[in-house]
Amino acid sequence: MKILVLNPNTSEIVTQKVADVIHQIARPDTEVVVKSIEHGPESLESFYDEALAVPYEIDAVKKASEEGFAAIIIAAFCDPGIEALKEISSIPVFGLEECSFSVSLLFGNKFGILTEKKHKESVKSREVRKHGLEKRFAGVCALDMGVVEIANQREKVFERGKEAAKKLIENGAEVIILGCSSMAGYSQMLSKEIGIPVIDPTIATFKLVEGLIETGLSQSKIGLYSTPKPQKFN
Amino acid sequence: MKILVLNPNTSEIVTQKVADVIHQIARPDTEVVVKSIEHGPESLESFYDEALAVPYEIDAVKKASEEGFAAIIIAAFCDPGIEALKEISSIPVFGLEECSFSVSLLFGNKFGILTEKKHKESVKSREVRKHGLEKRFAGVCALDMGVVEIANQREKVFERGKEAAKKLIENGAEVIILGCSSMAGYSQMLSKEIGIPVIDPTIATFKLVEGLIETGLSQSKIGLYSTPKPQKFN
Numbered sequence: 001m002k003i004l005v006l007n008p009n010t011s012e013i014v015t016q017k018v019a020d021v022i023h024q025i026a027r028p029d030t031e032v033v034v035k036s037i038e039h040g041p042e043s044l045e046s047f048y049d050e051a052l053a054v055p056y057e058i059d060a061v062k063k064a065s066e067e068g069f070a071a072i073i074i075a076a077f078c079d080p081g082i083e084a085l086k087e088i089s090s091i092p093v094f095g096l097e098e099c100s101f102s103v104s105l106l107f108g109n110k111f112g113i114l115t116e117k118k119h120k121e122s123v124k125s126r127e128v129r130k131h132g133l134e135k136r137f138a139g140v141c142a143l144d145m146g147v148v149e150i151a152n153q154r155e156k157v158f159e160r161g162k163e164a165a166k167k168l169i170e171n172g173a174e175v176i177i178l179g180c181s182s183m184a185g186y187s188q189m190l191s192k193e194i195g196i197p198v199i200d201p202t203i204a205t206f207k208l209v210e211g212l213i214e215t216g217l218s219q220s221k222i223g224l225y226s227t228p229k230p231q232k233f234n
Numbered sequence: 235m236k237i238l239v240l241n242p243n244t245s246e247i248v249t250q251k252v253a254d255v256i257h258q259i260a261r262p263d264t265e266v267v268v269k270s271i272e273h274g275p276e277s278l279e280s281f282y283d284e285a286l287a288v289p290y291e292i293d294a295v296k297k298a299s300e301e302g303f304a305a306i307i308i309a310a311f312c313d314p315g316i317e318a319l320k321e322i323s324s325i326p327v328f329g330l331e332e333c334s335f336s337v338s339l340l341f342g343n344k345f346g347i348l349t350e351k352k353h354k355e356s357v358k359s360r361e362v363r364k365h366g367l368e369k370r371f372a373g374v375c376a377l378d379m380g381v382v383e384i385a386n387q388r389e390k391v392f393e394r395g396k397e398a399a400k401k402l403i404e405n406g407a408e409v410i411i412l413g414c415s416s417m418a419g420y421s422q423m424l425s426k427e428i429g430i431p432v433i434d435p436t437i438a439t440f441k442l443v444e445g446l447i448e449t450g451l452s453q454s455k456i457g458l459y460s461t462p463k464p465q466k467f468n
Contacts, residue, residue, distance in 0.1 A: 132369030211445025
């Protein structure tokens with residue numbers, strides 16, 4: 001089984017970090033290709049950035065369907081363009097956010113999300129609403145740090161992550177989701193400190209997908225993700 | 235990694251059927267033990283039956299935690315006693331129903347459930363409500379057949395399953411969940427016929443768990459599944 005892990009930004013450093021994690025956790029008999037989209041923003045931090053990345057994700061997903069991949073993972077927590085990708089793909093496409101939500105439901109009554117900047121709290125709340133999971137949602141709390149800062153300042157992330165997680169716990173969170181790929185590598189440390197499961201979306205999604213692809217299940221094509229009719233493109 | 239698949243009824247035929255499926259789909263390097271509870275009803279078809287089975291599930295789960303298992307799957311769609319088992323267990327416990335719900339969310343807007351008897355429709359609806367997933371639920375439809383009948387009368391199950399699935403699709407279902415272990419073996423045939431993903435809970439849960447146990451995630455112990463305080467038992 002061959003899995004494509006697609007980084008929907010063009011940062012080589014991020015692609016390499018994702019590849020390092022994936023190659024560490026993949027089973028020896030799982031073939032994985034980790035790559036980034038060919039063109040697009042170096043980091044996705046707004047709807048605007050995402051909108052510019054999606055056409056290149058579509059290109060990569062179309063190719064992957066023809067290249068013998070069994071599944072595609074979009075390796076950014078914001079699930080950029082996930083609906084369009086599920087529509088157009090003949091193989092299953094998975095987003096880190098949707099998979100993290102699904103996994104978190106198994107481990108506690110409510111999940112909480114850590115995010116980078118304050119304004120992202122609105123984005124994440126709306127994502128939860130989009131998925132209809134409000135009843136399982138304890139809230140979202142920002143570290144008030146940028147993506148690059150999060151990737152580099154371990155101590156500050158740990159301190160702020162701890163404080164934010166505690167707020168979420170007070171609000172009913174029993175599971176914490178690291179809501180930004182830049183937080184990779186913090187889950188075990190944070191989980192140990194706050195005493196509850198902390199989901200690293202890349203790891204949880206990859207292991208989930210590695211298992212699920214053997215079921216042959218894929219996105220349903222009769223509703224939300226119906227295959228688009230070909231359109232004239234002028 | 236060693237997984238215990240616990241049949242929470244005492245039917246040897248059912249245990250054997252589950253074992254056959256699991257041994258077919260397990261990865262070669264996954265160690266699996268499939269067994270039933272030591273005493274209890276031969277089939278779980280009511281809250282009453284479930285109540286009598288749960289103490290024996292608790293016994294099995296307590297033992298498994300000490301016997302080096304990495305995870306436990308309760309192999310009945312009704313998730314009998316799942317909360318008590320997650321409370322008492324030091325290793326992750328997974329139910330077929332909760333896992334099927336989580337998986338279904340990734341493949342379509344709404345899921346529908348096939349169940350055996352009419353009165354079970356109320357039970358399943360309430361389960362969905364318990365999990366807070368009403369917004370992703372298209373409904374439940376009974377085949378109006380008993381558990382034994384379902385296991386033996388393939389053609390009738392196929393015909394009724396098809397009709398029931400069509401009703402659910404009309405009501406918005408994009409994914410169908412086979413809501414009774416006795417329906418094992420019908421998923422591929424039914425999926426081909428109705429053209430949407432059909433989840434076999436045993437298969438989906440097993441593959442999900444086989445992947446997830448490598449993440450080290452387990453049920454949170456600060457809320458819903460807090461470890462019970464020891465009680466005097468007179």
